[in-house]
Amino acid sequence: MKNKFLHNNKNLKILVITLVILVVMGVFSLGxxxxxxxxxxxxxxxxxxxxxxxxxxxTANVDDLKAENEKLRQENAQLREQLVDYYDIxxxxxxxxxxxxIKKQNPSYNICPATVIKRDTNDDFYSFTLDIGSxxxxxxxxPVITKNGxxxxxxxxxxxxxxxxxxxxxxxxxxxxxxxSGDNGIISGNAVLCDKNQTQLTKIAENNKIKxxxxxxxxxxxxxxxxxxxxxxxxxxxxxxxxxxxxxxxEPYEDIRTVTAAAVITAFDGKGEVADK
Numbered sequence: 269m270k271n272k273f274l275h276n277n278k279n280l281k282i283l284v285i286t287l288v289i290l291v292v293m294g295v296f297s298l299g300x301x302x303x304x305x306x307x308x309x310x311x312x313x314x315x316x317x318x319x320x321x322x323x324x325x326x327t328a329n330v331d332d333l334k335a336e337n338e339k340l341r342q343e344n345a346q347l348r349e350q351l352v353d354y355y356d357i358x359x360x361x362x363x364x365x366x367x368x369x370i371k372k373q374n375p376s377y378n379i380c381p382a383t384v385i386k387r388d389t390n391d392d393f394y395s396f397t398l399d400i401g402s403x404x405x406x407x408x409x410x411p412v413i414t415k416n417g418x419x420x421x422x423x424x425x426x427x428x429x430x431x432x433x434x435x436x437x438x439x440x441x442x443x444x445x446x447x448x449s450g451d452n453g454i455i456s457g458n459a460v461l462c463d464k465n466q467t468q469l470t471k472i473a474e475n476n477k478i479k480x481x482x483x484x485x486x487x488x489x490x491x492x493x494x495x496x497x498x499x500x501x502x503x504x505x506x507x508x509x510x511x512x513x514x515x516x517x518x519e520p521y522e523d524i525r526t527v528t529a530a531a532v533i534t535a536f537d538g539k540g541e542v543a544d545k
């Protein structure tokens with residue numbers, strides 16, 4: 269279309285030059301030959317008509333180009349929107365497939381995926397609010413997970429939302445076990461560790477065999493959390509000089525400070541039961 273437009277402009281210039289030459293010839297021959305004058309006048313009228321036709325065609329071509337460009341602009345905008353939607357859907361599908369794997373390994377789990385809609389700026393331990401509540405059978409003390417493991421528990425609930433206390437909080441008390449050594453303890457956060465996205469395994473035996481890099485999971489003994497939910501890995505074994513006890517620094521596999529989506533486990537085998545250690 270662009271080549272055609274340029275070609276028409278070139279033809280127009282040629283026609284104009286030709287017209288000028290013929291008009292000059294007509295002036296010189298005006299007094300000598302009326303036949304030539306008539307021929308020139310007739311020919312120039314034809315040229316004017318052709319020029320007008322070419323100009324009209326050029327205008328139409330410009331309008332066509334503008335219309336085509338606008339159509340392409342709208343199509344590009346639609347494609348960008350579709351691409352954004354695709355990435356959102358893909359991320360959601362990946363997340364749901366991970367929960368599907370958890371459900372497949374634990375058929376008794378009832379897992380309700382949710383989105384973080386608010387964070388409590390007055391809470392130093394990164395609590396957050398999810399967009400599901402009692403209408404989805406969510407209850408206080410229900411465990412909250414991501415695809416990477418346990419992140420907290422439901423501390424309050426209404427019909428459509430619930431608030432979550434994280435494992436970084438000292439209010440969290442979760443029975444846990446080191447999978448490699450078998451040593452038991454209690455997961456509980458504190459103000460010193462939370463900003464590093466770390467919690468601690470307390471009340472461990474003096475002669476424990478816990479090592480750096482070990483995986484720590486829920487023990488399932490309290491009836492609040494199902495057994496074998498991943499909590500994190502051991503970063504370091506420490507000695508508390510205040511009460512002469514040992515504890516382990518635990519780093520969750522999920523960065524709890526920036527969680528944007530999670531899921532509530534509303535039912536599982538052994539919920540509410542105190543299991544034997």
